[in-house]
Amino acid sequence: MISSIICAVVLTIVLLGFGLFQHANYHNDASRNAAHYSENAKDNIAIKCLDLTGQARSDCANEIEDAARANERDEYDLYSQKAMALWTAIMGGMAVVGVSLSGVGVYLIWQTFGQSQTAAKAAQDTHHSYIANERAVFRPIEEADISDAPNRPHMLRFEAKVDNRGRGNGIIKKIAIIASDNGEWPQDFPNEIKTSHFVKTGSRGKPPAIDFKPPEGTEIFFILGYIEYETLVDLRYESYFCYWIHPMPSEIISPHSHTARMRKFPSCPEDT
Numbered sequence: 001m002i003s004s005i006i007c008a009v010v011l012t013i014v015l016l017g018f019g020l021f022q023h024a025n026y027h028n029d030a031s032r033n034a035a036h037y038s039e040n041a042k043d044n045i046a047i048k049c050l051d052l053t054g055q056a057r058s059d060c061a062n063e064i065e066d067a068a069r070a071n072e073r074d075e076y077d078l079y080s081q082k083a084m085a086l087w088t089a090i091m092g093g094m095a096v097v098g099v100s101l102s103g104v105g106v107y108l109i110w111q112t113f114g115q116s117q118t119a120a121k122a123a124q125d126t127h128h129s130y131i132a133n134e135r136a137v138f139r140p141i142e143e144a145d146i147s148d149a150p151n152r153p154h155m156l157r158f159e160a161k162v163d164n165r166g167r168g169n170g171i172i173k174k175i176a177i178i179a180s181d182n183g184e185w186p187q188d189f190p191n192e193i194k195t196s197h198f199v200k201t202g203s204r205g206k207p208p209a210i211d212f213k214p215p216e217g218t219e220i221f222f223i224l225g226y227i228e229y230e231t232l233v234d235l236r237y238e239s240y241f242c243y244w245i246h247p248m249p250s251e252i253i254s255p256h257s258h259t260a261r262m263r264k265f266p267s268c269p270e271d272t
Helices: 002-048 054-134
Strands: 138-140 143-148 156-159 162-164 170-180 191-199 210-212 221-231 235-247 258-262
Touching: 002 054, 138 221, 138 235, 143 235, 170 210, 191 210
Parallel strands: none
Antiparallel strands: 138 162, 143 156, 143 258, 156 210, 170 191, 170 221, 221 235, 235 258
């Protein structure tokens, strides 16, 4: 790119130098030819008007001088035309060089724009990398508690716990669940609670308990849901869970108590 600019500058200098040189040649030719006409006029006067006297001699000399001056004017007119044509051609060449330099300028601007985009993307990637390294990362633990919801017949209470495995602190903002008899991931979650529960890095947090109605006609079912949490500069993420629910033996816990164990289903989304 620099070489193109240098070539354009050199070409400009060459055109200007050629123009000045050729202009001087045209002027010298015109001056030399004009002087030649003047000398020829003097010689012609001396030859043709030598034998004449008085007014006739004067008229003869004037006629020859007028012809010589007409030739001199023609010579300088020709010089002017040549000079004008020369500089018109040179200005055309300079215009071509200017357009070329403009194209180079546009290309440089485009390159600068491209480099700016690359730098912006690199900065964005660095920012994302920083967030990935420094954010909170909430993951539900392997087991959750299921028990009868107090004072709510035919309802159960789900209590989950999450570990903050990231390097930053986080705040639980919402927990949402659904009880399913087939384990298919739903479009909507009928049971949700919004909260603001702070969990330090390396600590375990407990979202609010949430009540739900279990599927009818089965004691084995699934709890599907997610925990939405906030970390760093108001960035929000979601951690998903899929628990398999089955009754605990009645001699260990009451007949209405269950244990929930984490189980990964193909329908369960990946954590954000």
